[in-house]
Each structure stands twice: as C-alpha cells, then as structure tokens.
Amino acid sequence: MTLWSGRFSSSMDTTLWDLSESYSFDHILYHHDIMGSKAHVRGLEHARILTNEEASTLCGVLDDIEAEFDRGAFVRVGSDEDIHTAIERRATEILGPLGAKIHTGRSRNDQVATTLRLFTRDAIGEVLRSIFALVDALVALGDANELAYLPGYTHLQRAQPVLLSHHLNAHAWALLRDVDRLGDARRRCNVSPLGAGALAGTSLDLDPQIPATILGFESTFANSLDAVSDRDFVAETLFDVALLGVHLSRMGEELVLWTSSEFAFATLADQFTTGSSMLPQKKNSDVAELARGKAGRLVGNLTGLLVTLKGLPLSYNRDLQEDKEPLFDSLRQVMLVLTALTGAYRALSFHSSTAQAGADDQALVAIDIAEDLVKEGVPFRQAHEEVGKLVAESVASGETLRDVVLRHQEYSRFSGLFDVGTSLRRRSSPGASGPLARDEQRRRLDERVRTLKNLLEGET
Ligand code: ARG
Numbered sequence: 001m002t003l004w005s006g007r008f009s010s011s012m013d014t015t016l017w018d019l020s021e022s023y024s025f026d027h028i029l030y031h032h033d034i035m036g037s038k039a040h041v042r043g044l045e046h047a048r049i050l051t052n053e054e055a056s057t058l059c060g061v062l063d064d065i066e067a068e069f070d071r072g073a074f075v076r077v078g079s080d081e082d083i084h085t086a087i088e089r090r091a092t093e094i095l096g097p098l099g100a101k102i103h104t105g106r107s108r109n110d111q112v113a114t115t116l117r118l119f120t121r122d123a124i125g126e127v128l129r130s131i132f133a134l135v136d137a138l139v140a141l142g143d144a145n146e147l148a149y150l151p152g153y154t155h156l157q158r159a160q161p162v163l164l165s166h167h168l169n170a171h172a173w174a175l176l177r178d179v180d181r182l183g184d185a186r187r188r189c190n191v192s193p194l195g196a197g198a199l200a201g202t203s204l205d206l207d208p209q210i211p212a213t214i215l216g217f218e219s220t221f222a223n224s225l226d227a228v229s230d231r232d233f234v235a236e237t238l239f240d241v242a243l244l245g246v247h248l249s250r251m252g253e254e255l256v257l258w259t260s261s262e263f264a265f266a267t268l269a270d271q272f273t274t275g276s277s278m279l280p281q282k283k284n285s286d287v288a289e290l291a292r293g294k295a296g297r298l299v300g301n302l303t304g305l306l307v308t309l310k311g312l313p314l315s316y317n318r319d320l321q322e323d324k325e326p327l328f329d330s331l332r333q334v335m336l337v338l339t340a341l342t343g344a345y346r347a348l349s350f351h352s353s354t355a356q357a358g359a360d361d362q363a364l365v366a367i368d369i370a371e372d373l374v375k376e377g378v379p380f381r382q383a384h385e386e387v388g389k390l391v392a393e394s395v396a397s398g399e400t401l402r403d404v405v406l407r408h409q410e411y412s413r414f415s416g417l418f419d420v421g422t423s424l425r426r427r428s429s430p431g432a433s434g435p436l437a438r439d440e441q442r443r444r445l446d447e448r449v450r451t452l453k454n455l456l457e458g459e460t
Helices: 014-020 023-046 052-071 083-101 108-144 164-189 209-214 224-229 232-258 286-309 318-346 352-359 362-375 380-397 401-407 409-418 435-457
Strands: 149-154 157-163
Touching (some): 023 318, 157 352
Antiparallel strands (some): 149 157
8 A cells, every 4th residue: 555545446557556666766865865854853843743752753763764774674565656655654664653744744745855955965975075086186197297298189180299287187177167066056956845845835834944954955945836846956967967977088088099009108007907808918998988988878867857857847747756867877877987087097107208209299399480480570370381381391301390490591590499398398378288387287276176175065
C-alpha cells in the first residue's frame, strides 16, 4: 500500500510502478531528505502542532533511520515509491501515529525541492574543492618546469613561443571561471521552498522561516507555485558542469596530442595509462580521452533537462522527477574526471627539449622582426608585408628565415632575434607568455584563488 492509496480502489499497474518509482535512484538523497524532515518537524513544533517531546522523539527516530542507511541496513519495502515515502513509512512503522504526523503541512512537492536543493548545494561544494585541486596541480606542474616553453598555436599551426606555466595557467583561469559560476549557482540553490506545500501553501500556522534558518538557507520562497516548480538551480548546475566538462575535454584533447609520438611534448605516468589487448607496445592516454569524451554526456544531461522543463505548466508535474538522474550523473562523472585529471597532471613528465625545439622554429621570429621595424617607425602593415616577403623567400628557397635575413643587408641587424629563447623573453606585455609577465600573472592567479576560496568558504 502506498502512502496515498486512500482514494483508490485498485492498486497501481506494475508497468506504471516501474515507470514511476524513483527509489532506485533517489535513495542517495536520504541524508538531505532527513535533514529537511528534521527542520520541518521543528517548524511543526514551533507552530505547536507537535509538542517539544514529540518533535524530539521524531527527530531522534529520523536520526536512527539515517544511521540505518549509513550502515546499509535500511530495508526498502515493495510500496516505497521514492526516498521520501520510504523514510516516512519507516518512521511510522517505528512510531505509529506520531510518525504519521511528520507530513503535516508538507507535500512531497516542497519536500523534494528542498531535499534536492540541499543535496545540490553540498555537491557543488565538492566539485569546487576538486576544481581547486586541479588548478593547484596545473600551477605545480608549471612551477616544476619553470623555464620550459613550447610553441603556442593558433589554428593548430605554430604561432609564438609560450612558457609552459603560461599555457597551463590558461586552463587554470578557465577553471576559476567555472568556480565562480558554480558559486553563483550554489547561491541560487540557497532559497528554501519548504512550506509551499503541494502548490499553494497551507492553512496551518507554519512559518517557512523556521526550517529555512535551521537548514542554513539564505531566504525562503516568495511564491508557492514557483517554489515547487522551479528547477532552474538544477539546469544551472548542469550548465556549469557541462561547461566545466567542455574545459576538461579541451585539456584532455591537448594531453592526447602532447603524449602522441608526433608531438612527444609529454608522457603520462604509467598509472594513468592503459595498454592494448593486442599490441604489446601500446601505451594509451585513456585518462585524457575519457576527459574529452565525458563532455558529450554532460552536455546531453543539460539538454535533456531543458527539454523536460520546456512547456511544463505550473506547478509540480511528475516530469520533474526526471531532474535527478541527469544531475546525479553529471556530478558523478565530472568528479571522476576532475580527480583523475588532477592525478594525471601531478604525475606528468614534460619534455622541454622536444617542446622547445618546436618553439625555436625560426619562422616564429617573423613577428619580432616586424615589431622591431615598427619600433623604428615603419607602419605595421608595411612591416608585415616586408617580413612576409622574407618568409615567402625562405619557404621558396628552403633556407631558414635567419639565413634569408642575413643575406639581405637591410635586415641583417635583426639576426640577433633568432638567438634561442629571445622571442619568448620579448613577450613581456601584461598577461603575455614570457617570463617577465609571468610573475605578475602568477600573483593575480594566486590572489584570484584566495579570493574565491574565501568567498566560497564563507558560504554554504
Ligand atoms: N519522487 C517524486 C519526484 O522526484 C517526488 C514528488 C512526487 N510528488 C507527487 N505529487 N507525485 O519528483
């Protein structure tokens, strides 16, 4: 018998049961559901619907039920439709009529919204911690290879030399924007829907502020219809996680390239690679490929939820139950990728000699010659044209750009620009890829990490 079977003369068809039960996936919400229920009980106590003693007894039993889940000892019975009904059924089984009072003035509609907000708030906290750990690993890899540089690319064609630390920091900045966005999403989780009831509140004298304060929510709902139907916080979290996944997938693709024999810029530690079942020589960069591949699933989860929400009339509709699996899946997958990538970067060997050989490609000095002509007063477009001609000559003759420059007396004063590492050192404008700009960037990065950590630690 379900908790709502009163008005029905026959039980649910098994096919509908299979379609509609959600316990099989929402049982992981037990901790947050019990948190919400205990706060609701205190609200009932405050309204004198429950005596102090009744409220304490109920909260004690809810703690016991939580301990059953923690120990893996909670037994689901056939009629437990979802985590909410399972916990209420168990409380009533233990306490009889007192357990049956727990749902007073509440609906599963405001209950599930409350539970999911509490869950998402905590889950975002875990993702934030894992992003900071990855940022730390990227910065540490740059520090460990302080002088290393590589070619910077546009269109995947060698463009200009960049320090490895500058390159890795580019990923760190993107990740810190993810932190900022997720922090925002978490702030918007922090509104309590408890007290909205099924859709229109209650005639009982319940103050939504009481449970909201206990649960550490920043505010309470203003509109009961919005409170039970709003899943923006799930959609937003899924977007933020999908964009984070897109950043991780770009890092994954880069590691795939760097660890290929063609690039050979880096080697993943053995413990972050796999072998081939057939080809004995293979060492595959699966960690990077999965980081790249998971993004598809994260984007899919976001898309799926948005389509579910589109066109839903107010207020609660059972469609909303479809919010959970994409949310759980995205959070789990992104945590797996974040932690595995962090380990992979921590154990990565960077081969500066190969990478630097690419960055020392003489063609990359073309812009330095053009910029020195500019310093002598030549308009940039004209300088670009002149150096372009030198490059064309070098391509046609097969000579290096340096040899072409030396051959032309009017340009031979620029030959020093070809000295190894010169072009990199000259990239000194604010935020640029060379060593002088790096220290300032590092200061800004450290400061941004500190600011975000302080900001986010102050919040729940
Ligand atoms: N398991 C349901 C969900 O996740 C709980 C709410 C059910 N409410 C209802 N009126 N049937 O959305």
